[in-house]
Amino acid sequence: MISDLKRIRNIGISAHIDSGKTTLTERILFYTKRIRVIHDVKGKDGVGAKMDSMELERERGITIQSAATQCEWNDHFINIIDTPGHVDFTIEVERSLRVLDGAVLVLCAVAGVQSQSMTVDRQMRRYNVPRLAFINKSDRTGANPFRVAAQLREKLKHNAVMMQIPIGLESNHEGIIDLIEMKAHYFDGPNGEVRRVEEIPEALRGAAEEKRAEMLDAVSMYSDELMEAVLEERVTPALIHEAVRKGTLSLALTPVFLGSAYKNKAVQPLLDAVTRYLPSPVEVTNEALDIAKGEEKVKLSSSPEAPFVALAFKLEDGRFGQLTYIRVYQGQVKKGDSIVNGRTGRDVRVGRLVRMHSDEMEDIDSAGAGDIVALFGIDCVSGDTFTSPQIHYSMTSMHVPDPVIHLRIKAKDKKAQTNIGKALQRFTKEDPTFRARVDQESGETIISGMGELHLDVYVERMKREYGAEVETGAPQVAYREAISRRAEFNHTHKKQTGGSGQFGRVAGYVEPLEDGDFEFVDEIYGGSIPKEFIGSVEKGFRSMLAKGRLIGFPVTGFRVVINDGAAHSVDSSDNAFQAAGRGAFRAVYSAAKPQILEPIMKVSVEGPLEFQGAFVRTVMQRRGIIIGTTEEEGFVRVDTEVPLSEMFGYSTDLRSSSQGKAEYTMEFSRYAPVPAEVHLELVKKYGTGLIADDEE
Amino acid sequence: MYQKELNERNPLRLFEHSIHGGLGLGNLGVIVARHGTGKTALLVGIALDEAMRGRKTLHASLDNTVDHLREFYDEIFIDLAYSARLEDPAAVRLEMERNRILHTYAGKSFTIHKLRHSINFLKEYAHFDPVCVILEGFDFERATTEDVEAFRQLAVDFNVEMWMSAVRHRDLPVDSHGIPEPLSKFASAISVIVQMKDEGNGVQLSILKDHENPEVTKVELALDPSTMLLVKK
Numbered sequence: 001m002i003s004d005l006k007r008i009r010n011i012g013i014s015a016h017i018d019s020g021k022t023t024l025t026e027r028i029l030f031y032t033k034r035i036r037v038i039h040d041v042k043g044k045d046g047v048g049a050k051m052d053s054m055e056l057e058r059e060r061g062i063t064i065q066s067a068a069t070q071c072e073w074n075d076h077f078i079n080i081i082d083t084p085g086h087v088d089f090t091i092e093v094e095r096s097l098r099v100l101d102g103a104v105l106v107l108c109a110v111a112g113v114q115s116q117s118m119t120v121d122r123q124m125r126r127y128n129v130p131r132l133a134f135i136n137k138s139d140r141t142g143a144n145p146f147r148v149a150a151q152l153r154e155k156l157k158h159n160a161v162m163m164q165i166p167i168g169l170e171s172n173h174e175g176i177i178d179l180i181e182m183k184a185h186y187f188d189g190p191n192g193e194v195r196r197v198e199e200i201p202e203a204l205r206g207a208a209e210e211k212r213a214e215m216l217d218a219v220s221m222y223s224d225e226l227m228e229a230v231l232e233e234r235v236t237p238a239l240i241h242e243a244v245r246k247g248t249l250s251l252a253l254t255p256v257f258l259g260s261a262y263k264n265k266a267v268q269p270l271l272d273a274v275t276r277y278l279p280s281p282v283e284v285t286n287e288a289l290d291i292a293k294g295e296e297k298v299k300l301s302s303s304p305e306a307p308f309v310a311l312a313f314k315l316e317d318g319r320f321g322q323l324t325y326i327r328v329y330q331g332q333v334k335k336g337d338s339i340v341n342g343r344t345g346r347d348v349r350v351g352r353l354v355r356m357h358s359d360e361m362e363d364i365d366s367a368g369a370g371d372i373v374a375l376f377g378i379d380c381v382s383g384d385t386f387t388s389p390q391i392h393y394s395m396t397s398m399h400v401p402d403p404v405i406h407l408r409i410k411a412k413d414k415k416a417q418t419n420i421g422k423a424l425q426r427f428t429k430e431d432p433t434f435r436a437r438v439d440q441e442s443g444e445t446i447i448s449g450m451g452e453l454h455l456d457v458y459v460e461r462m463k464r465e466y467g468a469e470v471e472t473g474a475p476q477v478a479y480r481e482a483i484s485r486r487a488e489f490n491h492t493h494k495k496q497t498g499g500s501g502q503f504g505r506v507a508g509y510v511e512p513l514e515d516g517d518f519e520f521v522d523e524i525y526g527g528s529i530p531k532e533f534i535g536s537v538e539k540g541f542r543s544m545l546a547k548g549r550l551i552g553f554p555v556t557g558f559r560v561v562i563n564d565g566a567a568h569s570v571d572s573s574d575n576a577f578q579a580a581g582r583g584a585f586r587a588v589y590s591a592a593k594p595q596i597l598e599p600i601m602k603v604s605v606e607g608p609l610e611f612q613g614a615f616v617r618t619v620m621q622r623r624g625i626i627i628g629t630t631e632e633e634g635f636v637r638v639d640t641e642v643p644l645s646e647m648f649g650y651s652t653d654l655r656s657s658s659q660g661k662a663e664y665t666m667e668f669s670r671y672a673p674v675p676a677e678v679h680l681e682l683v684k685k686y687g688t689g690l691i692a693d694d695e696e
Numbered sequence: 697m698y699q700k701e702l703n704e705r706n707p708l709r710l711f712e713h714s715i716h717g718g719l720g721l722g723n724l725g726v727i728v729a730r731h732g733t734g735k736t737a738l739l740v741g742i743a744l745d746e747a748m749r750g751r752k753t754l755h756a757s758l759d760n761t762v763d764h765l766r767e768f769y770d771e772i773f774i775d776l777a778y779s780a781r782l783e784d785p786a787a788v789r790l791e792m793e794r795n796r797i798l799h800t801y802a803g804k805s806f807t808i809h810k811l812r813h814s815i816n817f818l819k820e821y822a823h824f825d826p827v828c829v830i831l832e833g834f835d836f837e838r839a840t841t842e843d844v845e846a847f848r849q850l851a852v853d854f855n856v857e858m859w860m861s862a863v864r865h866r867d868l869p870v871d872s873h874g875i876p877e878p879l880s881k882f883a884s885a886i887s888v889i890v891q892m893k894d895e896g897n898g899v900q901l902s903i904l905k906d907h908e909n910p911e912v913t914k915v916e917l918a919l920d921p922s923t924m925l926l927v928k929k
Binding site for chain 1: 761762763765766783784786787790793794797798799800801802805810814817820821822823824
């Protein structure tokens with residue numbers, strides 16, 4: 001266990017897909033001596049960077065799963081949670097953010113702040129994660145860190161302050177000038193591991209002084225002491241560090257660093273900044289919900305004597321079984337301890353405790369508050385809370401969106417048949433936005449998720465990790481049905497076919513419900529329906545919601561109010577009133593004007609201004625609406641909303657119409673009614689024909 | 697309430713009446729107020745009303761991001777829909793969004809030429825032919841008579857109603873009509889000037905210029921600070 005919590009940093013490295021995040025992580029691991037050789041993403045040596053532990057990720061050059069790894073720098077322990085860069089895996093990003101205390105936002109010095117950076121930044125803001133910015137790729141043609149810092153201010157509304165300026169850019173990028181110490185830093189040796197500190201070159205002195213003045217001006221806002229020191233011209237580096245730290249922790253300031261990870265420039269000063277300015281676990285307030293006290297919020301303490309509380313934020317299927325990554329929030333856990341899974345109430349014995357270094361591990365005996373470690377062979381799902389037996393806490397539940405897309409899959413052979421089950425069980429445990437079920441009518445397996453790429457990745461993983469080859473159908477959008485107006489019902493269910501009969505009458509109305517799927521309100525006064533049958537009526541209604549009568553998709557936003565009815569002393573029963581509820585639903589559904597709702601995605605397209613016309617065209621062709629456009633120095637971002645059903649094959653279309661210079665991000669926005677012509681098409685395609693029966 | 701009824705009951709109808717039928721196509725109108733009085737809210741209210749009546753509206757901004765502007769619209773729309781118990785708000789909102797495009801010029805990249813270019817672009821590629829153009833965040837203090845004349849000409853050329861906002865500074869003098877500097881210099885190019893003033897009991901609207909009418913009508917309108925909606929006094 002690490003005894004001094006103040007020296008732990010739990011950080012994420014979060015960034016746009018191509019800003020070189022994995023390369024940066026690789027360099028960090030090299031300089032902190034966790035690895036001896038540097039491999040590059042899509043590297044020639046075929047080994048690939050360390051953090052991309054899955055084969056698939058290596059091949060695609062992207063990071064999908066977040067692995068945790070620990071390294072040491074300046075007497076500090078840094079746990080790095082590698083976060084994925086693609087929006088389709090947002091749940092992964094969000095889950096990682098939950099356990100971070102701080103983050104490094106990596107930006108490309110050429111491309112600057114892109115739409116993905118905005119999504120990630122918004123998520124970090126939601127979880128109050130203090131950030132440093134690192135402007136990478138300063139060696140590339142067109143690199144301009146000053147422009148990127150300005151974008152941080154304008155586009156992301158950060159109070160971004162440059163703490164360094166570059167010594168040369170593009171192919172002349174040699175190092176950086178530290179504006180605090182006012183020294184030039186160069187990075188020598190085959191891998192830039194030798195730091196050489198010199199006086200600032202004469203040609204850059206003026207610029208450095210000007211930028212230092214700007215920096216002091218911004219930073220002194222967070223420390224009266226520094227402000228006085230500036231006026232009295234007795235500024236010390238320590239005073240500046242303290243002020244920057246204060247500003248960063250309060251999320252009021254984003255210190256900006258720069259360099260080139262690929263060319264081994266200025267990664268070490270960034271590590272210094274991580275240990276200096278980002279918070280230790282002690283400086284972050286964490287809360288849990290006390291289940292025993294009706295989910296009352298409780299502040300957690302980092303004291304090792306306090307009862308143990310930890311969150312399982314990540315599961316991985318390792319070679320030796322399930323590996324569960326946990327973040328310890330309170331108390332400590334030792335090998336051999338018994339802890340409780342709050343969700344299941346089951347006792348779990350900690351057999352083996354390991355600290356992860358990408359896919360290699362180190363056995364440890366105990367872990368304390370602030371630590372990020374992994375447990376072996378423990379049965380749980382992502383998001384479970386583990387505690388000591390004497391308390392029943394849960395870390396706040398994370399928002400999990402409903403999937404918006406379904407895909408039918410079929411095993412190609414017998415071997416696949418048996419392995420699919422294993423794979424799906426694993427994936428659904430790892431990722432709450434990924435679901436799998438067997439369709440009762442067709443017997444086919446249906447997987448669901450947050451986007452096409454999301455499901456593609458799992459299909460690939462089935463093949464690679466489980467040897468299960470599957471055939472897939474066409475992706476299917478998760479439509480919904482919802483009523484659009486209030487309608488009244490008065491339905492009698494009556495059956496008399498020998499023996500005891502069935503009788504139940506229910507009356508009331510249904511209306512659209514804005515937040516939520518279903519609400520049942522009992523407004524019967526005077527007992528026209530006996531209390532014991534009210535629940536039966538609700539059950540009857542509820543049973544009809546899984547398959548709407550328009551196109552057979554689930555009904556949401558449905559409120560039922562019953563205010564009258566009748567019962568028979570002999571013929572009324574639970575069954576009779578359930579049937580009455582079902583009958584009432586059938587009778588009232590079409591009168592309440594059901595609509596088909598479709599998932600609408602927020603799609604942001606970004607690229608050179610000359611392709612603006614092409615962007616708009618690709619969106620307009622897809623029933624999209626333009627929400628807004630932002631113009632800036634030759635670039636344009638078009639924010640749009642497009643129905644998910646129209647987005648298949650979009651990346652190919654966009655690529656070809658922008659010569660590959662544009663990119664887009666997509667995330668779920670909301671459900672909205674489909675236009676009339678699409679409504680008719682869908683009814684034709686999926687129509688149950690039931691609504692026609694209702695109207696007869 | 698149905699959308700049509702909501703449109704008819706909008707206090708903006710009273711405002712239009714007070715300025716003799718509205719701003720009118722081909723004219724320039726300016727809303728002037730101190731910082732933080734609610735200029736953006738009033739402009740969003742005007743744009744929302746236009747878009748909900750099926751009139752295409754371009755809202756251009758020099759100092760708000762698209763996301764921020766959209767939040768403004770969403771909030772005002774939700775308040776409006778809620779207070780009027782609007783039928784089928786989702787469909788109304790969707791239709792409104794189809795009739796509205798937000799456009800921001802980040803950094804200091806704005807020129808009048810670019811705005812003309814954007815309108816032409818929207819007409820050509822997005823089949824979006826606006827009848828109302830809103831421009832907020834333009835700095836009248838640095839403007840020349842030619843600039844303001846160019847805005848008026850834009851309104852004429854594209855046949856749109858064009859609304860802009862202007863910041864009023866405390867110490868600057870006003871002319872005989874109560875129009876503060878620097879706006880008073882450009883009054884001949886502006887058809888309608890409306891002032892918003894925080895009177896302590898809410899933000900009151902007053903008309904400083906109404907086309908070429910020598911007398912201006914006293915409007916009984918205020919901006920409700922909690923909902924940012926225009927209300928009759």
